[in-house]
Amino acid sequence: MRSIVYTHKGSPDVLQLVDRDPVEPGPGEVRVRLVVSGVNPTDWKSRTNTDPAFPEVTPNQDGAGVVDAVGQGVGHLGVGDRVWLYLSAYQRPSGTAQEFATVDAAHVVALPHGVSFDVGASLGVPAMTAHRALTVLEGGPERLSAGALAGKVVLVAGGAGAVGHAAIQLARWAGATVISTVSSDEKAALARTAGAHHLVNYRTEDAAEVIQAIAPNGVDIVVEVSIVQNAELDAAVVGPRAVVSMYADDAGSTAELSVRPNMSKNTRYQFVLLYTVGAEQLRAAAEDITEALIAGALPVGEAAGLPLVRFPLAETSAAHRAVQDSVVGKVLIDVAD
Template identity: 40%
Template sequence: MRLVSYDRFGPAAEVLAVRDAPAQRPGPGEVSVELAFSGVNPSDVKARAGARPGVTKPPFPLIVPHSDGSGVISAVGDGVDSTRVGQRVWIWNGQWQRPFGTAATHITLPSEQAVPLPDTASLETGASLGIPGLTAAHVVFGGGAVRGQTILIHGGAGTVGHLAVQLARWGGARVIATARGAGADRCREAGADVVLDYAAPDLAEQIIAVTDGRAISRIVEVEFGRNIETNAAVIAPNGTIAAYGSAAQMSPVLPFGPLLFKAVTIDIVLIYLLSPPQRQGAISALHKALTEQAISCPVQSVFSLADTALAHETVERGGRTGAILVDVTS
């Protein structure tokens, strides 16, 4: 098989290399997938760059990056239904706590990590469902149904935020999103009822104004530290802040008093560590929305396997309007 790998941390163009390697046969409970697309996420880029606190060298001698991907099952191990051969699937946790991810023509992994792809979804969409899709589904629906609620989604123009806006609207919620510039239009196109400028100095007052004074029961948060004061001001008693990022302030100071006297739940989401019931709930929501054609996963750029470094650099630059994929067959 053909793959991209690295054996040390550093800039993408310096450490990512294309190699050939023998394909791994599936063991008991495993499947082998002939991949079509590999999804590149910020976590993949940070891991390759060595940007995780306290990590000084790669955890394995050789790493094939990327956790997301899509393709067709080509072989199954003992204990796996043979009818799965030929099934279109999408991958989750492809490179989580294991050396070999989806930046390759093939991957072998536990069968439950190769999820049947709904007929209405393309393989390109499948390569976006692992990290962005599951995160969006969990932060929106992790507390249960949202019909009739008002949900505040910070960063609604981002990859996860864009999906979260679509899912919340599909789930019957009124959606307030924050964004600015072209991102605001992107939020409206995704179904946001109201879009506010995330940099507005009176953002909390604007949020309360558009809800006619009613507080928000659920907040989806991409910048937990930066927005905690605003969120504490607008969240309802017993409300939840579902936070999946805080890149701007990784050591935030919390206004404990306002949070305490509203009994706020802070749900810090790391999608790799969802419990099986949580993950299945997110998968079910994603599949139902896809089957009803209620969500779309836009793609900004597709790179060849040989240009995986360029894909990493594109993610590093930020400001994306869609997924960055690697066509592992090219």
């Protein structure tokens, strides 16, 4: 089979196309014939910053395809099932940038009828991160469903990104009023298409003033991509007992929080990292995302507010470079011909 591998950390140039034998699934594992692999910032950051824990690693956490073989003890999946994968390469060498991936069956989810492989490969890190960010409000729902966030106001920072896009879609499906900050008219159009009720261009408007006018009682949940940049804004616009869910690290920068504005509102700051969120939370996210998929709530593509940027498997290094360069849209790798 064709597989992309790397043996040491570095630039996208360390990624190599090789031929390898498919790995037979052991107990609790399945082998998936990949159709589409999704690329996320975590994929290039892992490749750049950390020497691999295995002699050879295939990158990319997310993907979608068809179950090819099932290991002992796996009862919820069968050969021929259409599936999506998440955290495929976490503490394992077998990511989705290859034709066949042998992975932990717990991280493989049935793809509902009619949902495309493109959608499946775009879920994983973005949608599950968004789910966690939306379910940590004190007194709010721990699970998402239609109407679960009715009456709540959600602010999505950077609504044109993959996590922001999924957060808008999930919050809208769950009944929240959704505000999104953006940096350009182009990104505003994408966030609006994704379902945001209100758009705020933080480069041309007084974001705090505009958001306060939209939500005079304050925002309940902030899905935050850059706490370093937005700490002051978040403190100004949140309401009592709100939560700021932070899912990006700004390359290790340090954020400064004003004590009095946050203390007076009992604001909660919640870090979100999918790798260590816990198995129960991952299962809950997968189940709720499945319900959202059945409801048609998580489409991708330019018509849904998330343009798809495609590469063939042999050009995985270019796909990683595109994500590293902050291309607008979701980067997908076509694994199958």
